[in-house]
Amino acid sequence: MVVQFKVFKKAAPNGKLTIYLGRRDFVDHVSSVDPVDGVLVVDPSYLNNRRVFGQLVCSFRYGREEDEMMGLSFQKDLYLASEQIYPPKNDDCTKLQERLIKKLGANAYPFTFKMPEQAPPSVTIQPAQEDEGRPCGVEYYIKVYVGENEEDRSHKRSTVQLNIRRIQFAPSRAGRQPCTIVRKDFMLSPGELELEVTLDKQLYYHNEKIAINIMVRNHSNKTVKKIKSAVQQSVDVCLFSGGQYRSTVASVETQEGCPVSPGSALQKVLYLTPTLSSNMDRRGIALDGHLKNIHTNLASSTLLANPESRDMFGMIISYTVKVKLYLGAMGGEVTAELPFVLMHPKPDLRRMMRADSQAQVEAFRSDSVNQSVDMD
Numbered sequence: 001m002v003v004q005f006k007v008f009k010k011a012a013p014n015g016k017l018t019i020y021l022g023r024r025d026f027v028d029h030v031s032s033v034d035p036v037d038g039v040l041v042v043d044p045s046y047l048n049n050r051r052v053f054g055q056l057v058c059s060f061r062y063g064r065e066e067d068e069m070m071g072l073s074f075q076k077d078l079y080l081a082s083e084q085i086y087p088p089k090n091d092d093c094t095k096l097q098e099r100l101i102k103k104l105g106a107n108a109y110p111f112t113f114k115m116p117e118q119a120p121p122s123v124t125i126q127p128a129q130e131d132e133g134r135p136c137g138v139e140y141y142i143k144v145y146v147g148e149n150e151e152d153r154s155h156k157r158s159t160v161q162l163n164i165r166r167i168q169f170a171p172s173r174a175g176r177q178p179c180t181i182v183r184k185d186f187m188l189s190p191g192e193l194e195l196e197v198t199l200d201k202q203l204y205y206h207n208e209k210i211a212i213n214i215m216v217r218n219h220s221n222k223t224v225k226k227i228k229s230a231v232q233q234s235v236d237v238c239l240f241s242g243g244q245y246r247s248t249v250a251s252v253e254t255q256e257g258c259p260v261s262p263g264s265a266l267q268k269v270l271y272l273t274p275t276l277s278s279n280m281d282r283r284g285i286a287l288d289g290h291l292k293n294i295h296t297n298l299a300s301s302t303l304l305a306n307p308e309s310r311d312m313f314g315m316i317i318s319y320t321v322k323v324k325l326y327l328g329a330m331g332g333e334v335t336a337e338l339p340f341v342l343m344h345p346k347p348d349l350r351r352m353m354r355a356d357s358q359a360q361v362e363a364f365r366s367d368s369v370n371q372s373v374d375m376d
Contacts, residue, residue, distance in 0.1 A: 056113035065133025120314025122289020169346035224260035
C-alpha cells in the first residue's frame with residue numbers, strides 16, 4: 001500500500017534555496033511550545049562562500065496598511081529566533097528531518113527554531129470587503145536568506161518566507177460549570193427581580209451548540225417584557241491601555257413566556273451557536289490565524305499560564321454569554337454575564353504521532369512524498 005505524506009515546500013524566486021516543513025501548525029501547550037523544525041536545500045555553487053541564515057519572526061499589525069503614510073507604520077516585526085543554517089553549526093535532527101535529508105540529498109540541512117513560551121497565538125482580525133492590504137492581527141513566518149553575516153541585508157530573489165501558525169487546543173480538563181445570580185431592586189418599589197443564568201458546561205468546541213439555562217423570579221412590581229441572549233467575543237489588544245472591544249457573534253431574542261408579571265417566575269433554555277459562517281460580513285471579528293488553503297474559524301479563547309504575564313504584542317481572546325431582561329421604558333434592564341471557553345479539542349497526539357511516523361516510513365520507502373507548494 002502506498003501512503004502519501006504531505007511536506008510543505010517553499011522556494012526562493014531564483015530557485016537556489018528551498019525549505020521543507022512537515023507541518024505549518026505548531027502547538028502552544030501553555031507550559032511549552034512545539035519547536036519549529038524543517039530542512040533547507042541549497043545550491044552550493046550559487047553561495048560563493050556566503051552563508052545562509054534563518055529567522056523566526058512574529059509580525060504584529062495593529063492598523064490598516066492603507067492608512068500608513070509619511071513613514072508611519074502600524075506593523076511591528078519581532079525576531080524571536082535566529083541561526084546560521086549553512087554552513088551547519090548543529091547536526092541534531094528530528095526523525096522527520098533525518099528522513100527528509102535522506103530523501104533530498106547531500107545539500108539538505110536541518111534547522112530548528114524555539115518559540116518563546118509567552119509569545120501570543122496566531123490571530124487574524126477579519127477585514128471589511130473593501131479593505132486592502134494585509135489584515136490586522138498576529139502572524140508568524142520563517143525567513144531564510146543568503147548573506148555575508150546575520151545583519152546583512154536580504155535580497156528578495158534569494159529569500160524564502162513561509163507563514164506558519166501558533167495554535168492552542170482545549171485543556172484536557174474543563175473548569176467548573178458557569179453559574180451566576182443577579183438581583184436588582186428598584187427605587188420606590190418593594191421587592192427585587194432575580195435572574196439566574198447557568199451554562200451546561202464551561203468548555204465548548206467550535207460549532208458546538210451552547211445551552212443557556214435562564215431562571216427569572218419576579219418578586220418586584222415590574223414586568224419582564226422580553227429576553228435577549230448573546231455570545232460576545234472580546235479582543236484585548238495588549239499594546240494599548242483600554243484597547244479592548246467586543247463583538248456579538250451570535251444572538252437570539254424572544255418574548256415566549258413573557259410577560260413575566262409580578263409574583264411569577266419563568267424557566268427557559270435558549271440555544272446559541274457562534275460560527276464564522278454567520279459572521280462572514282462582520283468587520284473586526286477575531287479569527288484563528290489564517291493560512292492559504294487552510295480553513296479557519298472564530299478565534300479560539302486564549303489560554304495563559306499567568307494572566308499577569310501578557311505579551312504586549314499579543315491579542316487576548318475571550319468569550320462571554322450575556323443575558324438581558326427588558327422591563328419596558330420605565331423599568332430599565334437586568335443583565336447577567338458568564339465567561340466560557342471556546343476552542344478546538346486536543347487531538348490524540350500519541351495516535352497521530354504513530355500514524356505520522358508510519359506514514360513517513362511508507363512515503364519515503366515508496367518515493368511518494370506529496371510536496372505541497374505554498375505561495376503566500
